Amino acid sequence: MALVDDLGRALERTPGGGIILTSLDAVMDWSRGHSLWSMPMGTACCAMELIAASFARFDFDRHGTIPRADPRHADVMVVAGTITRKMAPAVKRLYEQMPDPKWVIAMGNCAVSGGIFYYDTYSVVRGVDEFLPVDVYIAGCPPRPESLQDAVLRLREKIRAESIAPGRSRPAKLVLPSPTDPRAGGVATADDGSGEG
Amino acid sequence: MTGQAEACGVDAHLLQTGDELVVNIGPSHPSTHGVCRVIVHLDGEIVTHAEPVIGHLHRGIEKMAENRTYLQVVPLTDRLDYVGSMYANWAYCRAVERLAGIRVPERAEYIRVVMCELQRIASHMMSIGSTGADTGATSAFIYAFNQREQVVDLFEAVCGARLTYNYVRPGGVSFDLPDGWIEQCRAFTRSHPSAMVEIDKLLFGNVIARQRLKGIGVLPAEEAIARGVTGPAARGSGVDWDLRRDDSYSVYPRVDFEIPLGENGDAYDRGRVRLWECVESCRIIDQALAQIEEGPIKAEGLPRLLAPRPGEAYDHIESARGSLGVYLVSDGSVRPYRMHVRSPAFQNLSVLGYLAEGHTLSDLVVILGSLDPVFGEVDR
Numbered sequence: 001m002a003l004v005d006d007l008g009r010a011l012e013r014t015p016g017g018g019i020i021l022t023s024l025d026a027v028m029d030w031s032r033g034h035s036l037w038s039m040p041m042g043t044a045c046c047a048m049e050l051i052a053a054s055f056a057r058f059d060f061d062r063h064g065t066i067p068r069a070d071p072r073h074a075d076v077m078v079v080a081g082t083i084t085r086k087m088a089p090a091v092k093r094l095y096e097q098m099p100d101p102k103w104v105i106a107m108g109n110c111a112v113s114g115g116i117f118y119y120d121t122y123s124v125v126r127g128v129d130e131f132l133p134v135d136v137y138i139a140g141c142p143p144r145p146e147s148l149q150d151a152v153l154r155l156r157e158k159i160r161a162e163s164i165a166p167g168r169s170r171p172a173k174l175v176l177p178s179p180t181d182p183r184a185g186g187v188a189t190a191d192d193g194s195g196e197g
Numbered sequence: 198m199t200g201q202a203e204a205c206g207v208d209a210h211l212l213q214t215g216d217e218l219v220v221n222i223g224p225s226h227p228s229t230h231g232v233c234r235v236i237v238h239l240d241g242e243i244v245t246h247a248e249p250v251i252g253h254l255h256r257g258i259e260k261m262a263e264n265r266t267y268l269q270v271v272p273l274t275d276r277l278d279y280v281g282s283m284y285a286n287w288a289y290c291r292a293v294e295r296l297a298g299i300r301v302p303e304r305a306e307y308i309r310v311v312m313c314e315l316q317r318i319a320s321h322m323m324s325i326g327s328t329g330a331d332t333g334a335t336s337a338f339i340y341a342f343n344q345r346e347q348v349v350d351l352f353e354a355v356c357g358a359r360l361t362y363n364y365v366r367p368g369g370v371s372f373d374l375p376d377g378w379i380e381q382c383r384a385f386t387r388s389h390p391s392a393m394v395e396i397d398k399l400l401f402g403n404v405i406a407r408q409r410l411k412g413i414g415v416l417p418a419e420e421a422i423a424r425g426v427t428g429p430a431a432r433g434s435g436v437d438w439d440l441r442r443d444d445s446y447s448v449y450p451r452v453d454f455e456i457p458l459g460e461n462g463d464a465y466d467r468g469r470v471r472l473w474e475c476v477e478s479c480r481i482i483d484q485a486l487a488q489i490e491e492g493p494i495k496a497e498g499l500p501r502l503l504a505p506r507p508g509e510a511y512d513h514i515e516s517a518r519g520s521l522g523v524y525l526v527s528d529g530s531v532r533p534y535r536m537h538v539r540s541p542a543f544q545n546l547s548v549l550g551y552l553a554e555g556h557t558l559s560d561l562v563v564i565l566g567s568l569d570p571v572f573g574e575v576d577r
């Protein structure tokens with residue numbers, strides 16, 4: 001990643017480098033967005049839908065998303081399920097083991113906010129965004145596998161706005177659904193750029 | 198290495214003895230079937246000691262139940278055994294019904310039996326599929342999941358949810374069967390047994406899977422009884438104990454079914470017991486659907502807020518993992534004073550160390566899979 005960063009920085013400084021940078025960004029973002037290997041961090045019930053998403057009926061592979069249990073092979077961590085205080089250090093450590101650039105999808109109410117376990121319990125972390133930078137949130141208890149696939153597509157849109165030059169963002173459209181879009185209820189994209197590697 | 202071991206809570210001195218290697222599996226490992234950590238002591242590749250560390254999914258459901266009304270606890274029970282949500286729903290509702298003296302209408306009892314047998318199929322498909330995946334036969338998982346998806350479709354048609362059903366309620370069930378559902382269900386029970394025969398050939402007939410499963414993790418029948426193992430894990434050892442028959446509840450006395458038993462108590466037998474239970478479940482569903490009659494699906498005149506008289510109640514049912522019991526104490530208020538869940542997955546997991554000793558590390562994964570723990574229920 002450091003090499004790519006340096007290249008990006010150098011191109012930004014070079015006169016006329018912007019054109020190369022833009023084309024390079026387009027290639028990089030295309031390739032990153034279309035082979036998002038996922039690290040399935042399934043801890044609880046939502047993991048069942050995570051598994052269902054990668055099998056025959058929903059077929060995650062067609063989006064280029066292949067589950068890899070090894071953090072070193074993964075681009076996106078899908079946190080599916082309740083994160084307890086005992087589990088949180090392990091999740092954080094696995095996230096840190098993933099190579100840059102990396103993204104996080106919080107799947108299910110538990111990973112978004114603690115969900116049904118928000119109140120009255122002493123052991124649940126109220127949302128994985130307390131310790132990880134989340135890119136896409138999926139609501140639902142559990143969300144349907146289709147929502148997860150939608151989240152990957154939304155993440156792809158987000159990646160399309162990233163540049164290899166640190167701190168620079170590409171003027172790509174970050175499409176938020178219109179209020180009449182049925183997707184509006186299901187998935188919200190965090191556009192804070194926190195997933196930038 | 199030593200620092201890492203300390204961070205994981207393993208005694209560093211164990212590492213220095215030379216012959217023994219301590220390996221941590223989990224808490225995030227694809228083969229632990231959830232969030233379980235197993236501390237394994239190895240001599241070469243042979244496991245000398247294995248100790249499951251649980252609690253990574255402890256969500257405090259039993260404690261939360263004390264702050265919810267009786268009806269509000271039902272969705273929490275969904276999250277206990279999330280591979281078989283219907284069971285926990287039902288076990289809890291039976292305890293509430295016993296506590297409050299509610300009589301459940303017959304139609305609701307039949308619907309519950311049908312749902313729970315479908316749930317058994319869905320849950321066993323997950324277990325058999327992961328047995329395949331653990332032994333390197335991912336294709337078996339895909340075949341099994343195909344069946345599971347069909348069951349999930351049936352559930353979705355009834356209650357709208359794919360996983361957390363919240364369907365069985367104190368006094369009955371939440372919705373009646375929709376139009377055409379019975380035919381849809383019959384079509385499934387017609388096609389399912391042949392799919393099971395296919396999976397039997399594909400997975401349990403496969404020479405590699407046989408070698409990986411046969412003679413692995415042998416649990417003698419006496420040990421199974423002594424350690425409180427129930428469900429398919431015990432029946433694989435030939436323990437002829439099934440609450441559906443031996444402490445019959447609901448309308449099970451009116452249906453005719455067999456209880457498949459294993460002989461050797463190894464991972465192979467446990468897997469096959471699950472497989473044939475699915476076929477028997479189809480028989481139960483067919484009979485129940487033939488006997489079901491029109492009628493109310495909820496007990497009449499139930500108050501919105503249940504406040505049973507002070508007392509305690511325990512009831513148990515046969516879940517896909519064994520005997521699942523719920524113990525409730527009431528102090529006369531609208532909330533349970535205490536809820537305790539007797540979790541079969543927890544009891545079954547406790548034999549892991551005993552079974553794994555003397556096997557290789559790769560067999561440990563198979564043994565864990567064959568016990569079929571669900572950590573939502575283990576940790577509660």
Ligand code: SF4
Pocket residue numbers: 044045046047080081082107108109110111115116140141142143276361
């Ligand atoms: S969001 Fe719901 S289904 Fe998902 S892990 Fe939490 S409780 Fe389970």
